[in-house]
Every structure is written in C-alpha cells, then in structure tokens.
Amino acid sequence: MADFPPMQNDLLLRAARGEKVERPPMWVMRQAGRYLPEYHEAKGNRDFFAVCRDPELACTITLQPVLRYRGLLDAAIIFSDILVIPQAMGMTVEMIEHKGPSFPDPLRVPSDLEKLKTEVDVKKELGYVFQAITRTRRELNGLVPLIGFSGAPWTLMSYMIEGGGSKFFIHAKTWVFRYPEESKRLLQMITDVVVDYCAEQVVAGAQLIQIFDSWAGELSPSDFKIFSLPYLRQISKRLPEAIQARGHQPVPMTVFAKGAWHALDDLCDSGYNVVGLDWTHDPADAAAIAKGRATLQGNMDPGALYGGREAITREVERMIKGFGGGKQGYIVNLGHGITPSVDPEDMKWFLEEVKRVGSEENTVQEALPVTLI
Numbered sequence: 001m002a003d004f005p006p007m008q009n010d011l012l013l014r015a016a017r018g019e020k021v022e023r024p025p026m027w028v029m030r031q032a033g034r035y036l037p038e039y040h041e042a043k044g045n046r047d048f049f050a051v052c053r054d055p056e057l058a059c060t061i062t063l064q065p066v067l068r069y070r071g072l073l074d075a076a077i078i079f080s081d082i083l084v085i086p087q088a089m090g091m092t093v094e095m096i097e098h099k100g101p102s103f104p105d106p107l108r109v110p111s112d113l114e115k116l117k118t119e120v121d122v123k124k125e126l127g128y129v130f131q132a133i134t135r136t137r138r139e140l141n142g143l144v145p146l147i148g149f150s151g152a153p154w155t156l157m158s159y160m161i162e163g164g165g166s167k168f169f170i171h172a173k174t175w176v177f178r179y180p181e182e183s184k185r186l187l188q189m190i191t192d193v194v195v196d197y198c199a200e201q202v203v204a205g206a207q208l209i210q211i212f213d214s215w216a217g218e219l220s221p222s223d224f225k226i227f228s229l230p231y232l233r234q235i236s237k238r239l240p241e242a243i244q245a246r247g248h249q250p251v252p253m254t255v256f257a258k259g260a261w262h263a264l265d266d267l268c269d270s271g272y273n274v275v276g277l278d279w280t281h282d283p284a285d286a287a288a289i290a291k292g293r294a295t296l297q298g299n300m301d302p303g304a305l306y307g308g309r310e311a312i313t314r315e316v317e318r319m320i321k322g323f324g325g326g327k328q329g330y331i332v333n334l335g336h337g338i339t340p341s342v343d344p345e346d347m348k349w350f351l352e353e354v355k356r357v358g359s360e361e362n363t364v365q366e367a368l369p370v371t372l373i
C-alpha cells in the first residue's frame with residue numbers, strides 16, 4: 001500500500017463524513033480548467049486527451065488552482081475527463097476545440113453493443129489516470145485531499161449513443177423508449193467498469209470519489225428511477241466492497257445528479273455520503289428534505305461569478321446561511337462547473353467570501369433561542 005504524507009487539511013473528508021467542522025470546506029467543479037491562464041500555458045496546443053494521458057501534465061494542471069488559491073481551496077480534483085470510460089470500452093472520443101467531445105462512431109442501434117469490449121482491464125486502459133493520481137497525491141504533500149471521479153452510467157450512456165453534447169437527445173431517448181432492455185444492458189456494462197475504475201482510483205490515492213450524472217435532468221422522474229438511480233445505488237454499494245477487496249479502506253462518495261431536483265429525497269438514501277446540488281435547489285428547502293441524512297454540496301449559480309463582487313458576496317451569504325451556516329453536513333461548491341470566461345480574480349473573491357462567511361460564529365442554528373432547540 002502506498003505511503004502518503006499526512007494530511008494538513010482534512011476538512012473536506014470530515015465534512016463528507018458528517019462531522020462538525022470549523023467552517024465548511026470549499027472546492028469548485030472544473031476548478032482546473034480553461035478560466036485559468038496557466039491551464040492554457042501548460043496545455044499549449046496539445047490535444048485534450050493527450051494531456052489527460054500525461055500523468056506529469058495532469059498533475060501540474062490539477063495543482064494549478066490549489067496553488068493559485070492556496071489557503072482557500074480545501075480539495076484538489078484530478079484533471080481528467082468522464083469520457084475516458086467510453087474510450088476504455090473501445091470507443092474513439094475526440095475533443096474538438098470550441099465544440100466539445102465528439103464520437104465519430106457512436107452506438108446507434110442495439111447491435112452496436114457488440115463493438116464494445118466485454119472485459120475491460122481498467123489498469124491497462126486507464127493506468128495513466130492512476131499514475132496521475134498517485135503522483136498528485138504525493139505532490140500535494142497533504143495540503144488538501146485529492147478527489148477522484150467518474151461519469152455516472154446514464155450520462156456516459158447518453159454520450160456513447162448521442163456521440164457528443166446534445167439538445168434533444170434524440171438518439172439516447174430512442175434507446176430509452178424503444179430499446180429499454182438493451183439500454184439496461186449497456187448501463188450495466190458501464191456500471192461494472194465504473195466500479196473497477198473508481199476502486200483503482202482509491203488504490204492509487206484518491207480520497208473521495210464523485211460520480212457526475214450531468215445529464216440526469218434529461219430523464220423524467222419515473223425514468224430517472226429506472227435508468228439512473230439503480231445504477232448509482234449499485235455503485236455506492238459495490239464500490240466500498242471493491243475497495244476492501246483490494247485491501248484498502250473505503251472513502252466517502254459523492255453523487256451529483258444535475259437537474260434531478262425531484263430525486264433529492266431518494267438520493268439522500270442512495271448510499272452516498274454527499275449529495276451535490278445544482279443551483280435550482282433552494283438551500284433551506286434542500287436541507288429540510290435531506291434532514292441530515294447526507295452532507296449537501298453546492299450550489300451557487302456559476303453565473304453569479306459574472307455579477308461582480310457585490311453580487312458574489314450577496315449570493316455567498318444567501319447560500320451559506322440557507323445551509324444553516326455550514327458547520328455540519330455541508331460542502332461549498334458551485335451548482336455546476338466554473339465556466340471558461342470567469343475572471344480568476346472573481347473566483348478568488350468568491351473563495352475569500354466563502355471563507356469569511358463560513359467562519360462566522362453565528363450560524364442560523366446557533367442563533368435560535370435555546371428553548372427552540
């Protein structure tokens with residue numbers, strides 16, 4: 001077992017486990033990316049997936065926001081992409097500048113499932129991710145915990161069928177409604193790979209795993225229960241077992257099902273320590289539904305970062321107070337990834353304001369008259 005440096009800041013891990021903390025930990029989805037000039041400098045004109053496959057470069061880029069916002073960010077998230085799983089399953093994925101991911105040969109009919117590998121050796125196909133994780137965990141030297149991640153089965157299935165981003169999800173919806181059994185077969189194939197992939201990330205040094213179901217909101221509430229939730233549950237049940245089978249300790253797990261506001265109650269009982277929220281949730285309403293069953297993570301509208309300092313301060317205060325001050329069961333994040341045109345100084349202001357407001361003594365709960373508690 002790898003021997004990593006002791007942690008200097010484990011706020012994220014304690015909050016994820018539901019412990020009381022001095023202030024809510026904070027990190028930002030897509031914190032390593034295009035809004036940072038140093039990202040463009042490190043990437044140069046290399047292909048996006050070539051950068052993902054270079055552990056040294058992936059490590060450098062992962063550390064960039066943590067070093068720039070030193071003392072503010074409480075976690076690093078490994079620089080990679082959710083689409084490395086379709087690649088490991090035998091599909092070609094290209095990242096096209098200013099357009100996004102593109103699959104030249106997507107799955108269009110059920111017989112296309114035969115094109116996928118039946119057995120995926122994640123160590124062989126995705127070894128570069130594990131190397132990047134181990135290297136980054138060492139380089140971090142205990143500064144903050146390192147988050148590993150995977151796409152959720154439904155989101156990955158959608159990409160594999162659509163062949164890229166989509167407006168109407170014509171192809172993915174055709175599968176859901178015309179080929180439900182074959183859809184479930186594909187979801188199961190992906191789930192099996194996700195479990196192995198995440199377990200190996202933990203073996204390599206990841207200290208928390210987040211599952212991104214970025215397209216969960218495309219499913220109706222009843223279809224979410226059929227085509228997404230069962231597989232998310234399978235992951236949260238099987239992943240700790242898979243980690244233990246490899247002789248390691250399970251780590252906290254986060255589920256982020258964007259757009260699935262209707263499923264919050266179910267997600268709080270789905271075996272994850274943390275439930276990520278997008279900005280369409282009202283913080284106090286979400287906390288009332290969660291009732292302490294899971295730590296909540298989120299959820300400022302990423303667009304508020306375009307609003308200037310006053311707007312950022314207002315939104316940070318509203319968010320943290322809405323989550324009851326955040327000293328238990330809460331992790332600060334945006335409601336989705338930070339966008340490429342955000343000014344890094346505005347991101348800094350956001351983080352500083354979170355630290356200020358999150359460190360305040362008077363949380364909503366503490367301010368309640370003693371007789372009410």
Ligand SMILES: Cc1c2[nH]c(c1CCC(=O)O)Cc1[nH]c(c(CCC(=O)O)c1C)Cc1[nH]c(c(CCC(=O)O)c1C)Cc1[nH]c(c(C)c1CCC(=O)O)C2
Nearest residue numbers: 029030031032033048077078079080081082100212214337
């Ligand atoms: C849906 C999804 C993808 N990738 C990811 C998701 C889930 C999160 C979400 O919903 O936003 C996850 C992801 N992608 C990336 C990370 C790195 C770690 C981090 O969060 O800092 C993470 C966690 C790097 C990236 N992934 C990508 C970039 C930009 C690549 C570039 O042009 O340099 C980065 C830094 C490319 C990517 N990758 C993907 C898309 C749609 C795109 C293009 C459009 C976009 O950037 O939003 C698929």
